[in-house]
Amino acid sequence: MEHIALYRAWRPQSFKDMVGQRHIIQTLQNAIREQRVSHAYLFSGPRGTGKTSAAKVLAKAVNCERQQGSEPCNECPSCLRITAGNVMDVQEIDAASNRGVEEIRDLRDKVKYAPTEVRRKVYIIDEVHMLTTEAFNALLKTLEEPPPHVMFILATTEPHKLPATIISRCQRFDFRRVSLEEQTGLLSEICEKEGIEADPDALQYIARLSDGGMRDALSILDQISSFTDGHVTYQQVLGMTGGIPAEQFARLASAILEGNMGLLLELVEQLMHEGKSADKCLENLLHYFRDLLMIKMVPGADQLTDRVLNPAEFKDMAAAFSRERLFEIVDTLNRYLGEMKYATHPQTLFEVALMKLCSMRQGDRPVTMDSSASVAVTAGLPAVDQGELVILKRQIAALEKKLEQAMQSGSISGGGREAGASSSRSGAAQSLAPRISAPGKMPPHMDLFIASKDSPDFAAVYKQWSFVLQAVKEEKVTVHAWFVDGEPVSVIEDAVLVAFKNTIHRDTTEKPVNRQVIEGVLAARLGKPYRLVTIMLRDWNEAALKSVSQASKEELRLENEHEVAGGTSEPWIDEAIQLFGEDLVIIKE
The missing domain is CATH 1.10.8.60 (Helicase, Ruva Protein; domain 3)
Incomplete structure (x- = not known):
């Protein structure tokens, strides 16, 4: 005799045969007994929990010829034929294979015809979330107001993918996992x-x-x-x-607790020789430590454990780990489990994860205790960190002292970088143009910059500025992306003052690496070395306006700072000249 799979041979044929869904079965039985069956049902829940079986039992119950109470008899011709799948009026449709709008339109056209073999037509649509949006729209009106002889039963494992308009037209039953x-x-x-x-x-x-x-x-x-x-x-x-015995879990946990990497790697190699996969081993180990955490924190956690068959036997192992250590182990294993999906060598990643757990000590993370115990526990690595911190502080102090001596001797220009750090360094840098100006602060010698904003030197620099930007772009495009936000506003001796609209552009431009690129381009394009000095554009405008007010009390006249350079009163014209050069721009009235 041909063998029938157990899950097929023992498929529930009546409501009383179903397990784990008492809240749904009782509701359906009452509806059948009182003849209050709905026209549309939605069965949702994990796989293998009885959604399709319940739909077939319901189809038999509403069409049973010898119905007594709320259960189908499973003996009349209708029940037997529905069980065998030989009734045309009870159709089970796989939405994963018939998900298009044409199939649903065909179903909608056939719904209006009366049943020929049983009292009520029943359409069971499995995996209904696979239907397309157009198919759902085609089903919508029929699902809301079907003929009185039609019943729809929708089954899905992902109800969140269904439109709200479909869910609102059905009686929804959520199937749960069997205990x-x-x-x-x-x-x-x-x-x-x-x-x-x-x-x-x-x-x-x-x-x-x-x-x-x-x-x-x-x-x-x-x-x-x-x-x-x-x-x-x-x-x-x-x-x-491919499971792992609880005893092997215990040996792995003991090796992690003792920090015995040699034993741990031997156990891993043994698991691999037995044909276990690294990702499954890591997943099972994660479940094991999760169970240990449940046993340690929750009294009577027998029902909360996944892999430990006898939680009482593992209480000693749970007591050996602190709660903080278990939390850290679970977090580490979970992180490595996520990375293992994309790992080329899962076994290596599994071994690295276990060695990382081995390297952790119970005292690595501070716990709540008295001060003497805390000092005793954290006397290892934290003490080394503090010693390294002291050494780094000494090295920084020595470097600062050497830099100050070099600036005082004049061998390094750019004392403005250290402006405000100490009185001696700021005094030595007074004669030099600043190299970095803090955002929101005015650079020194502002009076000289304001006085030179209309000088011939500035006009020459401004005329060449578009070529300077192009050269910076050719040298390093990332520096150009930040530097293009600035525009020259004045020149004194060997310093160019550039005003920026955005603080982050100014700060990035002033980085030593970026400054070196810009000053190299300035020397190459302008024929002499220039230092870069920066300021915020709003600060420059305020300073220039204040200077004009003080110079002339009778007449207050605001001029464009680029007028001497051939600029105009229109800002977009100045921008065009700056980008393309004065020779390429023609102004027409």
Whole structure:
């Protein structure tokens, strides 16, 4: 006789056969008993929890010829034919394969015809979230007001992908994962009726692996029972599913606790020789430490653990770790598990993650304790860090002293970089143009810059500025991107004052590497070395306006600072001259 898979042979044929969904079954039974069945239902939940099975049972219940109460009889011709899938009026549609608008339009056209074999047409649309937007729109009106002889049952694992207009037209039932006790009880009953001998801990582990899906649990049981010739043990389940025994978890945790990297790598190599995958090992280890954390923090955490079959046996291991250490281990493993998806060599990454856990000590992270205990715990690495900090401070002080001596001797120009650091350094730098001016502060010698803003030297520099910008761009485009925000406003001796509109552009331009590029271009294009001095444009305008007010009390006349350079009163014309050069710009009235 042909073998039928367990999950098919034991598919629920009535509401009483379903496990773990009592809140849904009772509601549907009451609706059938009181003849208050809705025209549209939405069944959502994880895979293998009974959504499609409940839909078929409901289709049989509303069409049963010998219905008594709220259960289908499963003996009348209608029930038998619906179970076998031979009734044209009860259709199960796979939305993943029929997701287009044409298929839904065809369904909408057939809905209006009365059923020919049973009392009520039932359309079960599985994986309904796969329908396209156009298909949902085509279904919308029919779903809201179908003929009285039609019922829609939509099933999906991802209800958040459904339009709100579809969800609002259905009665929604959320299927939940089947509990561990319910799964274990059903597996025991099936093993008894199928003649399969299975150890209780093996069935419990199968139920944990299924993650609340009854279909997954039956598939695993079917596979293992074929391999073991009718007798299922815990070790056989581990071998078939690639799981790791709890004892190996305990050895890994002990090696991490003791910091024994040699033993840890030997255990990893043993797992790899047994055919275990590195990503599954890391995932299972993460679950194990999560369970240890639950056991340590939550009294009676038997129902909260995923991989520990007997939590009482692992209380000693949980007590050996501090809560802070367990939190850190779980966080580290979770981070490496995310990186392992893209790793070329997962085993290497697994070993690195375990060695990182080994290198952690219980006292690496400070915990709440008295001061003497805190000093004793943190006397290792933090003390070394403090010593390095002292050495770095001494080196910085020595460098500052050497820089001050060099500036006082005149061998280094640019004392403005250290302006305000000490009185001696600021006095030595008075005769030199500043190299960096802090944002929001005026550079020294502003009176000289203001007096020279209309000088012939500035006019010559301004005329060449577009070529300067182009040369900076050719030299280094990233420097040009910041420097282009500035414009020259004055020149004194060997210093060019550039005004910036944006503070970040000014700060980036003043970095030593960028300044070196700009000053090299200035020397090459202008024929003599120039130092770069910067100011904010708003500060320059205020200073220039104040100077004009003081110079002439009778007449206050605001002029464009570029007028001498051939500029005009129109800012966009000045901008064009600056970008393209005076020779290429023609002004027409």
